[in-house]
Amino acid sequence: MKKLSARRRHPLAALVVLLFALAVTGGLYAAFAPADKAQADDTAQSLAIKEGKKLFAVGCASCHGTGGQGTSDGPSLVGVGAAAVDFQVGTGRMPAQQPGAQVPRKRNIYNNAQIDQLAAYVASLGPGPSVPDKAQYSADGADIGKGGELFRTNCAQCHNFTGKGGALTNGKFAPTLEGVDPKHIYEAMQTGPQNMPSFGDGTLSPQNKKDIVAYLGAVNGDKTASPGGMELGGLGPVTEGLFGYIFGLGACVAVAIWVAARTTKAKKS
């Protein structure tokens, strides 16, 4: 007994205790958590995780760490969920390239199957929002009017009335939502990429999200009609003012020059 209490003061004692504690929690976690999963697990799923892990090691680990635990170049992905990966990789944001104010959207370099595998792998690191299915983000059963109201309350302050985008501080910006896949709109709300807040189901219910997606489809989709003619970017009075000056007043001045030139001067020659 005496021996043990003497060793308690040993400089390495804390480390031993820590290792022991880790082993115990790890063991317990291994005993319970995967057991839960194992039930739902089918071979396809674990195959996807395995493939995803390989892809991750090649394309993502340099920044996010080999186990997705994060490095100084990229945040931890534990618990971000499949939806975050599907959004980030599906919109081409990940893998990130040069550093800047904000990782921009670009051409996506993975195919759908690979994205699913990456998502499955990251989802296996910790629980998080899963990729929504089509019924969740399709316009069926959505209330567009309500969606508009919700959009103006929650999103317009950054993304503009109909999602044409807007500036944030120091070069950051809320991008235009034109041509963004409905699934990605839904996922953006679930996961809150970069400077965007996330809107969990407690803040915006799944029905609310559906309404918002449907509203954007109606006012900022490819089939959106602009009843008034050219939209001029849908950015409001600044572009209207420019257009009014250049084409409105510009044309009037051109006409004035033409009218003024049509007089005796013409006869004189």
Next chain:
Amino acid sequence: MSNETTATTTRRGQAPRGERIADWADGRLGIYSLAKSNMRKIFPDHWSFMLGEVALYSFIIIILTGVYLTLFFHPSMAEVTYHGSYVPMHGIRMTQAFESTLNISFDVRGGLLIRQIHHWAALVFLAAMMVHMMRVFFTGAFRKPREVNWLFGFLLFVLGMFTGFTGYSLPDDLLSGTGVRFIEGVILAMPLVGSYLQMFIFGGEFPGHDIIPRFFTVHVLLLPGIMLGLLVAHLILVFYHKHTQFPGAGKTNNNVVGMPLLPVYMAKAGGFFFLVFGVISVIAAVASINPVWAIGPYRPDQVSTGAQPDWYMGFAEGLVRVMPGWEWNFWGHTINFGVLIPILVFPLVLVAIAVYPFIESWVRGDKREHHILDRPRNVPTRTGFGVAWLVAYFVMLIGGGNDLWATHFHLSINSITWFVRIAFFVGPVLAFIATKRICLGLQRRDKDKVLHGRESGIIKRLPHGEFIEVHEPLNQEQLHVLTQHEQPEPLELGPEVDENGVRRKLKRTQKLRAKLSKGYYGEDNVIPKPTVEEYKEITSGHGHH
């Protein structure tokens, strides 16, 4: 035709019907003698003299379309739920003002087109006024006897801004509602009276139920009424003073060379009206403006990015956007400098241009009438001031749209804000100096042209091998244009001491005036015109190349 001849023709037989009607009217209204003296008024021809007309015609278009809109617009803030034909708004609660704007856009025949013509015409109206004002400014058309008319014009511009602002607020959409909220903030930022004034204007807490009906009255009755009166006065004065003209052969301070009002000028003006109407209608037919259905109804708890006013208020928006949000708190009161300073600077900038003519005439000590316009280069100080003013104005417009410049040119909004803060002070100074230099350069070139003729582009080789460019002498008219302007001496303060050797007491204003006068006519600020001797010497033959 005079009355006597009409009388004799009636005895012999009936005069033509039209003539009889005209005669009847003239007997009672005295139109003929009025018309006789005025129909032959002369208007000089220059496109820049038609900018005022563009403003006039767009104003007429605004009134015509505005009347149509009032037939369908309900200036009420009572809440309703929308069930009209624009599906994405179904079931949304909104004010009647907003609902009726949606109805005008989607359910009233021609409503959307008329709305768009009305709004586009308003933008063109203000733009035309601004450019017209600049034309008057840079050519010195504001000099005696036209100072009062300059003020009438300036008032029209300012009232136009507020008419536009109140009109833009009427639909009660999220964009304009944000603007009204901005105005509320401006009112609240006024020390001491702010909160009382806010309660008075809004009839209670923001937004209340009164502001739209009140804006409606102001927008359709009060301001347009005053503007109409001012506009008529403005035109009467243009008529009465007669129009100015650019320098040219045969044009003097005592005549006007141009077309008679009737029939030539009237025909042109009438045609020009339809052309302006056409241009604005085409724009309204192809380009959307203020799509309230996409913007949504106003709710105080909502706001959108990119919330800007129409361009003519963008300058005020810029001032507020770039002003640091300083405030003082003491004894439970707040003074909000972030808003208070911009609302003080806003009128100052406008007044600076309005009072310029009076300052100039005081500095120059010039009390004569001027009917011949200045070429801007010949008055470098005025031209420099005008450009400096424009730079300050447009820098603030950039500030008002800082978010859009940021997103569209991939810049940081913070850098743009800093750029605007600095450029507002530095830009006008640089612009003033640069413009003055350019004006002097142009004066020098004019002098060169007078003395050595115009570069013809023909290269000649002389017998001894030298290449020279052949210069063509200017004709008499061109020479006149380049040399007709006056170059007075700067104001002198006179000797320091009077005839008795006593130091003269000079008022500070006198010294200031002498200094400013040097700014206009001092050695560094004019290129002396070629004298007759110089001209004769050079053109006499020898040494001419």
